Each structure stands twice: as C-alpha cells, then as structure tokens.
Amino acid sequence: MPRFKNRTALLALCAGLSLPTLFHPAQARYRAHDNTQTATVPSSCDNQDFLSKQQAFESGGSKKDVPVHICGTVLAISPKAKKTRSGRHGYFYVTVAPNVSIRIVTNLDEMQTPAWPWVAKGDAVEVVGRYYYDSPRKQGVDWTHHGTGRSWGVPGYVIVNGKQYD
Numbered sequence: 001m002p003r004f005k006n007r008t009a010l011l012a013l014c015a016g017l018s019l020p021t022l023f024h025p026a027q028a029r030y031r032a033h034d035n036t037q038t039a040t041v042p043s044s045c046d047n048q049d050f051l052s053k054q055q056a057f058e059s060g061g062s063k064k065d066v067p068v069h070i071c072g073t074v075l076a077i078s079p080k081a082k083k084t085r086s087g088r089h090g091y092f093y094v095t096v097a098p099n100v101s102i103r104i105v106t107n108l109d110e111m112q113t114p115a116w117p118w119v120a121k122g123d124a125v126e127v128v129g130r131y132y133y134d135s136p137r138k139q140g141v142d143w144t145h146h147g148t149g150r151s152w153g154v155p156g157y158v159i160v161n162g163k164q165y166d
Helices: 007-016 025-030 047-058
Strands: 066-077 082-084 087-097 100-107 124-135 138-142 157-160 163-165
Touching: 047 066, 047 087, 047 100, 047 124, 066 100, 100 124
Parallel strands: 100 138
Antiparallel strands: 066 087, 066 124, 082 087, 087 100, 124 138, 124 157, 157 163
16 A cells, blocks of 8 residues: 555545545544643532533534543443553443433553442442543543543542542
C-alpha cells in the first residue's frame, strides 16, 4: 500500500474508492485531549450538572471532556474485564435519572479493588471522573481512579455501597 504524508490525502483516496477509513468516529475516543480544565468537579453528587453537560454536548456544544460527580444505581455490568492499550478495564452502567444511564469505565490496573466485577446490579454508586462525549452512542465517564496525567488532571473515584475505590 502506498504511504501518504498526510491524513487528508489518505481520506480522499479512501472516499474516492468507497473504502472505509481508519479514522471513523468510533476511534475518536483516542484523540489527544485538552488538559486545561476550566471547571472543577462538584464537591458532592450532582446529576443535574451531568445532565446539563450531556444536553449541551447533544445540542452541538463543545465536546471538551469535563469533570463530573454523579450517583445512582448500577443498571448493568460487563461481566468480563477488557484489555485495552491502557490496561484492564471493567465497565458498568449507572442510572442517573429516569430513563438515563451512563457507561462507567474503571481502570482495574490503577484502582485498588477486588477481582472484577466488584459492583453488582442494584448497588448504590457515586462516581467522580471525566465525562467524554464522542457521539450519542459513544459516551461515558472514565478516569475514575486516583491518578492524573498529561491528558487529565482531576483525580477520580468510585464509591460502591459506601466503600471507596480509587
């Protein structure tokens, strides 16, 4: 396959040949993130703040990741941890309002937790982390652990039935 010096040329070629590209929106989660947080995480659970941020994203507002502090009930759990380029992750969904749930991403290599799954359907949880929104079907809360980094400066955690994991 020929090498292309820029992504635009490759995209044009793929479009001209009616080929799918490697740069579709599903891979947008791995883009570089802006670490200049303009807001801090709410000091207590604030689902209304989360819902406002979600609505702003869905209305075409900035897609810049934002800190959130949410709480609710575990609706569903992915029973097996998944290995990604940044480590092993466990996933579950939390109901934050009637008919509204959000995916929670936990980095099992960074958190001090029992074996996955350490949450169960019906558990009461509180989550601090980074809310990302790439599309209506590709959104969630990650950076739910104590660590910070170049791409995120707000420490997170998950409280399950009163026990904190970070």
